[in-house]
Amino acid sequence: MSVFRTVRRGGLAATACLALAATLAGCGLSSDAASGSEDEIVIGVSLPLTGDFSEPGKGVERGYEAWAEYVNENGGLLGKQVRLEILDDQSSADRVASDYEKLINQEEVDLVFGPFSTRLVVPAAQVAQDYGFLFVEPAGAAEEVFTQGFDNLFYAAPAIADDHYNLLAEKILSMPEGQRPRSVAYATMDDPFAQGTAYGLKDKLEAAGIETVADEVYPPNTTDFSSIAAKIADTEADMVVGGTQYQDAVNLIVALQQLDYQPKLAAFSTAPTNPEFPEAIGSKTEGILSPTGYTPDASYPENQEFVEFYTDLHGEPPAEDEANAWTTGEVVAAAVEAVGCADPSQECQQQLIDWLHENTVDTVVGPLSWDAEGRPQSAHLIQQYVDGEIRIVLPEDQAEADFIPVKPEW
Known part of the structure; x- marks a missing residue:
């Protein structure tokens, strides 16, 4: 043939x-x-x-x-x-x-x-x-x-990944001084997508004067997050951002929970959108944020x-x-x-x-629609766990629940 x-x-x-x-x-x-x-x-x-x-x-x-x-x-x-x-x-x-x-x-x-x-x-x-x-x-x-x-x-x-958190960055920078996080700890898988999501947010927050107090990068096959979690907890950062897939986010969150580290805000790529996520981290999801390109309720x-x-x-x-x-x-x-x-x-x-x-x-x-290199010309939504359910919170005109500015607990 x-x-x-x-x-x-x-x-x-x-x-x-x-x-x-x-x-x-x-x-x-x-x-x-x-x-x-x-x-x-x-x-x-x-x-x-x-x-x-x-x-x-x-x-x-x-x-x-x-x-x-x-x-x-x-x-x-x-x-x-x-x-x-x-x-x-x-x-x-x-x-x-x-x-x-x-x-x-x-x-x-x-x-x-x-x-x-x-x-x-x-x-x-x-x-x-x-x-x-x-x-x-x-x-x-x-x-x-x-x-x-x-x-x-x-x-x-x-x-694209660098723009996944655009709406969250805008929201954080619009928050009153007393509520806005002053320091952020980042942990990212050594993966272009995962790092792109986290560092896209990092660049925007740093440009606005929000301090980076930890920036940990780990191999894709990492399962033990105890040392990374300890470094993050020691910073007492107001916010933690994970450039993650699924199991790595679960393992990192569990390790942070064991250290009683309690940030005001927490955001993770990909993992919170997975149906198994709440059970995997002990159902302590309240306030966790994630970008998403999709909701079944659209x-x-x-x-x-x-x-x-x-x-x-x-x-x-x-x-x-x-x-x-x-x-x-x-x-x-x-x-x-x-x-x-x-x-x-x-x-x-x-x-x-x-x-x-x-x-x-x-x-x-x-x-x-796409530009000449194949980049889509739209924006990701921001989801957050509110009262035990993951809901669209940004942009406000598509919100299913109000954005929680201070995370109660995980």
């Missing part, structure tokens, strides 16, 4: 095209030839289903699978059924690159979706760019994703359909990882339906890329 590929390595380009395929426009075959079926569109994905990022990776998998099932129940894409080809990259950057090479070259998928985590998105996006594939991704939000020169990449969420028509369908499948509403995966599917589907193709040819893939650069897509996280 012959499908046109343009491979760039070290600035050199090599094209491969068999003589038979040379008679076809641009050497591109149709999706029927590429997938081996006239009745399906095959979408390749590599996800961290094991390893450091397996918890959110499985959430993304659930979101992708729910989206595919929904699409297939509603007529498919271009009248064809969607089939997902999902590989486990084991949270490895080397493995994720080889997975996308395999999906494109050996499995000959028609389209690809992105993985979870900036660490995995960058190498995966490079492979997609090398082969000229559209690359929409649900969870690579660090600024470094958008400075690699990718013109095929689009992030399917409202804001009034967008697309979201209402999503929540109903997903809840019927799983018995509970979707979380942010599932929503961003579903959004990835929505974005790709919008381009496919608008352009009228879903195949691995250079012509089709470039048409999909060009269409997304020029258009806005209605999704479960709201309308999305």
Whole structure:
């Protein structure tokens, strides 16, 4: 089987095209030839289903699978059924690159979706760019994703990592002097996304004169947080900010609880949005903050359909990882339906890329549009645990509860 590929390595380009395929426009075959079926569109994905990022990776998998099932129940894409080809990259950057090479070259998928985590998105996006594939991704939000020169990449969420806490920074800086934190302790996973969220807030607070009294960075596989917690507790910081995924945030909070450290404000990336989070830290959640690009209570028509369908499948509403995966599917589907193709040819893939650069897509996280590097042009919401429930507190015009300026206890 012959499908046109343009491979760039070290600035050199090599094209491969068999003589038979040379008679076809641009050497591109149709999706029927590429997938081996006239009745399906095959979408390749590599996800961290094991390893450091397996918890959110499985959430993304659930979101992708729910989206595919929904699409297939509603007529498919271009009248064809969607089939997902999902590989486990084991949270490895080397493995994720080889997975996308395999999906494109050996499995000959028609389209690809992105993985979870900036660490995995960058190498995966490079492979997609090398082969000229559209690359929409649900969870690579660090600024470094958008400075690699990718013109095929689009992030399917409202804001990049550095901007996740923008609304919280504005709120803190508007607080009366007596309530505003004067010192902040930061603890971040050595991960571009996690650090991007925490340091985006750090830069804004430091610029306003709020002192950084601790800045701890730890490897992704860290499980013992006793020494980091001790350093933070010794500072008696008014606020603690965690650039976290899931289990690391749980372990850090438990370690801080054991030291009876009580900040006025506490904010953690990702973890508080996980349904298992309250039980994992002993249900002492009151006042904890987190940025989120998604709430199941959003009034967008697309979201209402999503929540109903997903809840019927799983018995509970979707979380942010599932929503961003579903959004990835929505974005790709919008381009496919608008352009009228879903195949691995250079012509089709470039048409999909060009269409997304020029258009806005209605999704479960709201309308999305992108700059030239794939940054979404919107803002994250801020959630806080209020009376035992996580609620949107910022911006005020979308708030489900009032922002708690001083955290009672955890």
